[in-house]
Amino acid sequence: MATLAFQLTIRREAHGVNADVEAGGRPPDPAPAGTLLARLNLLNLAGARMAGTLDLEQVARRLVEVALTGFADAAGVYVAERLIARDEEPRPSAARPVEVRRIALGAADAGLEERFPSGEVLAFAPDTPCAACLRDGAVQRFAALPPEVAGAHPAAAVGLGDLVDFLLVPLRADGGVLGFVAFARGRAAGPFTPEQVGLARELTALAAGCLDNARRYQREHATARALQAGLLPRLLGDVPGVQVAHRSVPAGRTDLVGGDWCDIIPLAAGRVALVIGDAMGHGSAAAATMVQLRAAARTLAMLDLGPAEILTWLDRVAPDLGPVQFATCACAVLDTTARTGVIARAGHPPPILLRPDGRCDTPDIPPGLPLGLGGTVYEDVRVPFPDGTTLVLYTDGLIESRERDLEAGIAALRTALTAPSAGLDDACGAVVSELVATPIQDDVTVMLVRAHGDAPPRQPEEG
Known part of the structure; x- marks a missing residue:
């Protein structure tokens, strides 16, 4: 409106006309x-x-x-x-x-x-x-x-x-x-x-x-910053038996929140649930779906359901969450005492296990279909998780771009993971810096979870 008023003022002055003329007064000198x-x-x-x-x-x-x-x-x-x-x-x-x-x-x-x-x-x-x-x-x-x-x-x-x-x-x-x-x-x-x-x-x-x-x-x-801060894992570094580092970067220059999320949920008997997901799209609509899926996944994990069961229930509720009804997700439950993990995924990029000797393994986990399609059967896969092993969970924004397909992105990620670093958080930041180009084309989330030797002793089961 200010621009329009300015343009009208200039036109009037250029012809020697102003508001006094419109009121019937004599035009001033130009x-x-x-x-x-x-x-x-x-x-x-x-x-x-x-x-x-x-x-x-x-x-x-x-x-x-x-x-x-x-x-x-x-x-x-x-x-x-x-x-x-x-x-x-x-x-x-x-x-x-x-x-x-x-x-x-x-x-x-x-x-x-x-x-x-x-x-x-x-x-x-x-x-x-x-x-x-x-x-x-x-x-x-x-x-x-x-x-x-x-x-x-x-x-x-x-x-x-x-x-x-x-x-x-x-x-x-x-x-x-x-x-x-x-x-x-x-x-x-x-x-x-x-x-x-x-x-x-x-x-x-x-x-x-x-x-x-x-x-x-x-x-x-x-x-948006307050919302983003409230959606990030709250217990990083406070979960016995594991270290956790993560990064979450929304796409574009205007969106401050997106459809990616990750969560870490401590469970009983030295176990911890890990969830990472990616609601279709980005911006506020994807963020709204992400909030609901994250809350549902946290509740299901605290009911002691396994990863495949959690994904099955999320698949059922996803169609009722609004305009963004599809999402990919990976879920893991780590037993920090037995040093094993159970992982399932729903159309999500495959997790990577970084071994203490620097080798990267990609467990053979059935990909499943994205959440919201209905009728999908998800499968649990058990993997060893000894001390020093790092589970790498990430969204496709980290590895895929217009210049790089899925396979090339995973190969680049494996290379970046094997680079020496001072600590887990430094390694997480280095991975994002190495793989993500600006401007960011898609939301990016990555979480690194490393087993270490101070897991609590398993309590005897009652009965």
Whole structure:
């Protein structure tokens, strides 16, 4: 909308027409070509620079930098504190003070930035121009620094006497006011002309759109990160008898969560269940299916079902989980006392066993069909799992790409696994670094589980 308004303004000015004409007034004289070109250049520069980032502070700093290129002698961006601290739309009241945070400030006098630092939170009484700008969404103009600003930092206000004209322009977005931008000019430049006040409005409108986009992105980013953190295994390094390392990387540049998951579930009698899966697709739809499959798999594992039984039940429930109804999965139950493992898979890439001597084995485990197709019979395969053996579970995003098929990917993985490393976590990171190219084409998850000799003794069974 800001871009459209800007284009309409330019068209009107280019023909000597503005809002006064539409109201029946006399058209003003056309703006000088040089002035109009400078205005266009400034708006284009501001739009291009602010649109190039999704960080609130960077958007604000770039606006300030552009404003200081001959338009203003000082500029600052102030955003409602509730918007930053709690991501809540500000609801200013005529009876309560208004809290804003200064997120950027710049001036021709470099010392001004030190006296008015970014990140400071200010409270303005309801009857002040700053509060009115945020509450009413109206431009405020005055010839001296407001007492509520100078009074908060008397020493900081020293040396501001050269500034003779101040504008507070509201940051409007989606019908609300996010904060305001302060522009100031000194004696040498002189007060803002009516045309420059209009330019200040347009600069602020561009900034408001970019700040709102940045705010929404940061909110979604934080939500996705919290969701991703909540879906990762919680007991890494705390399971007796095994060490665990993993990596999980969503596909693309915009998706922060995907359809891959892995889990480790401690069971009774020195056993541990491992599950890795890949819901079809990526992004939020695949993540929603993944959440449900992960929860179901964890519950089934805690009922002491074997891997094939767990997959059978997951196959039954998958069609009812929403638009993404298919997934591949591999499941293993390791007995850390008997040093054996039972593994089954449902259309998932084959697990790899890395032996202490560096050999890589690929157990012959029937592939099965992906979850959700129904009527599939999954088979358990028992494998030895002595001390120092590492079970490698991964999703197809690790080994397959447009440039590499399944067999070539598995061969590359086996080679990467045999490279020397300082520890299990380093080995896991090295595998991802070696095999995954950017931009990432598919979600990637890999989990390395190594047996070691401090497994708990098996308790005698009752009865």
